[in-house]
Amino acid sequence: MQATATDGRSGLGARIRRALLAYGITAFVEFATWLAILLVAYREGGPVYVGIASVVMLVPAIVLIPFVAGVGDRMRRSRALALTHVTIAVTSALTGLMLVLDVSFWAMLVVATLLNIAVGVARPMHFAMLPLLARRPGDVVSANALSSTLDGVALLVGYVLAGVLTDYLGAWTVLMLCAALAVCAALLTGSLRTPVAHLGEEDVPSRILEALGGFISLRRSAGAITLLLMIAVMSVVEGANDTLTITFNDQVLGLTESTAGIMAGAYGLGLAIGGVVIATVARRRRLAPIIVGGALLMGLAQAAISLLGSLAPTVIVLTLIGVGISMIIVSARTLLQRSTDDAVLARVMGVQEGVELLGLTLGAVVGPLLVEVMGARQAFLPLGALVALFGLLSYAAIHGLDSRSVPREEEITLLRRVPFLSALQPYELERLAQRSDWVDVSPGTAVITQGEVGDCFYVVDSGELSVTVDGSVRHHRMTPGDGFGEIALLHEVPRTATIRALSGSRLLRISAEDFLSTVVPNASGVRLARTLADARRRDDEWEKNRAAT
Structure with missing residues (x-):
């Protein structure tokens, strides 16, 4: 297992902090x-052009991101x-140059669409990489919360700065600044050197079918599908x-582009506040109530805007x-990270990003229609x-998925006592613990029998x-913290x-499929497991030969 430098009291490693810094830069750029x-x-054609530009930039991203994100699994x-x-x-940089040269709006929009696809791919890759950098299972939740805080700060600063720069210097300055920042993010992430995702020889070589692995992984879970629909509805709004x-x-309000940036940036302030709040309960076991509570808060605040008519209260409600x-x-x-196999995690997060973009696209179509039908003030109410x-x-x-994905600290602690399992990554231990079950054994009961096929x-x-x-009967006995059954x-x-x-004994049982799919891809874990298994076999042979003589 790779060593991870820690950040003192925060508990997050230096590598995960570097990844979060790169993510903050990417969020600002986005x-x-x-x-x-x-x-x-908007300058070119008002609300209708805003809707068209949004759809043009989002639709290709929806189609391509779940596929391209699979590179993170390869x-x-x-x-x-x-x-x-x-x-x-x-x-x-190319989009900014086209704005400087006053190239056709539609030609510029094509390049901007490529930019949006690239930014969209970065998000699922970031969230698929976090478990590989985590020192403890709870670190993933903390890193997710900090990512949301960074989203909020980046949105606030990014929207305000984009509004001011566009108003006074031109939109091209925003694009050129973001190009330079993206280079910094590349340098930060390139130095992390995360391990390659675990892929077996049985993986389908076709890139299309690999990308569909994210959808296949989710389609069996009603909770995961409902979760994606919740994300889609949120994104429509x-x-x-x-x-x-x-x-x-x-x-x-009759205000300028600078205040448009302030209003849009209010979302960012809210994201930052929300991220801090979530970080304080980062290790809580149940997340479904937080999701539903967030939906209610978002919905009621959204509807309340229809009652407002001045800047200050509007900014507060947008926050x-x-x-x-x-x-x-x-x-x-x-919840998606907790409940998804690492082999397809980047693709699953790509699906989540694609669903989010699909919602944004639908919202981009619905927004101008609501303004046309209901007016700029009342359009907020139905959403x-x-x-x-x-x-x-x-x-x-969602509560059902939450119940199946709760971190099982007792099981994780016990699994860490087994030498070769302690070599696994924290997210691997967490997933193995989630798939284990307890067995109570009465005195005299044979748990496994010599000659049988091993299944656990x-x-x-x-x-x-x-x-x-x-x-x-051998001289050594199995006591708390010992594992057995790995040889077969x-x-x-x-x-x-x-x-x-x-x-009377209490045992933690792990199926052969879950054991092999987790331990075998991990080089350190399988090496140590086989070393211990070979040592046990040699001991058994020595005992057998000694008894024979």
Whole structure:
């Protein structure tokens, strides 16, 4: 297991902090470039052009991101992320150059679309990389919460700065600044050198089918599908609000592009506040109530805007919407990370990003229509009702997924006592613990019998068990913290010994499939496991030969 430098009291390693810094830069680039391009679109053709530009930039991203994100399951995720940041830098600089040269708006929009795809790919790669950098299972939740805080700060600063720069110097300055920052992010992530994701020889070589692995992994879970629908509904509101806030700023408040940036940046303040709040409960076991609470807060605040007519209260309510978004997205990402196999995690996070972009696209279409039908003020009302109602209806399904994904600290602690399992990454231990179950054994019961096919691995939590080989009871016994059953699984041979309970015993059981899929891909874990297994076999042979003489 790779060593991770720690950050003193915070407990987060230096490598994960470096990844978070790169993520903060990427978030700033995303929000600043997005608003700058939408402001250019508004100048070209008002709310209709804002909607068109949003759809043009989002639709290709929806299609491509789940596929392209699979690169993070094929090479070091740090390297894949660094290459993505380089792509962001190149496309951002090219978009800025086209604005300087006053190239056709539609030609510029094509390059901006490539930029948006690259930014969209960076997000799932980041969240798929976090478990590889975590020192403890709870670090992933903390890192997700900090990512949301960074989203909020980046959105606030990015939108405000983009509005001011676009108003006074031109949108091209925003794009050039972001290109330089993307280079910094590439340098930060390229130095992380995360391990390659665990992929077996049985993986389908087709890139298309690999990308579909993210969808296949999710389709069996009603809770995961409901979670994605909740993200989609949230994103529809977000996408519509891009048009609604810009139009509200112009038609209701009668203010400039700079205040449009302030209004959009209020989301960022809310995201930052929400991230801090989530970080304080980062290790809580249940996340479904946070998701539904976020949906209710977001929905009620969204509807309340229809009652407002001045800047200050509008900024406050938009901030509350940002808090609700943070509560939803941080908890949703954490649940997906907890419940997904690492082999397809980048693709699953790519699916989540694709769903989010699909919602943003639908919102970009719905926003101008609502403004046309209901006006800039009342257009907020139906969207608020939608997200609040869906949050209430989705609670049962998300709660079910939450219950199956709760970190099992007792099981993780016991698994760490087994030498070769302690070599696993924290997220691997967490997933192995989630898939284990407890077995109570009465005195005299044979847990495994020599000659049988091995189908499970066991770890002793309490009690004492004897070891018998070829009818001869061995001198050593299995006591708390000992594991047994790995020889048959690793070497594909029948059980080499009989293990019988000498007293009432409590065992943690792991199926052969879960054991092999977790331990075998980990070089350190499987090396140590096979070393211990070979040592046990040699001991058994020595005992057998001694008994024969």
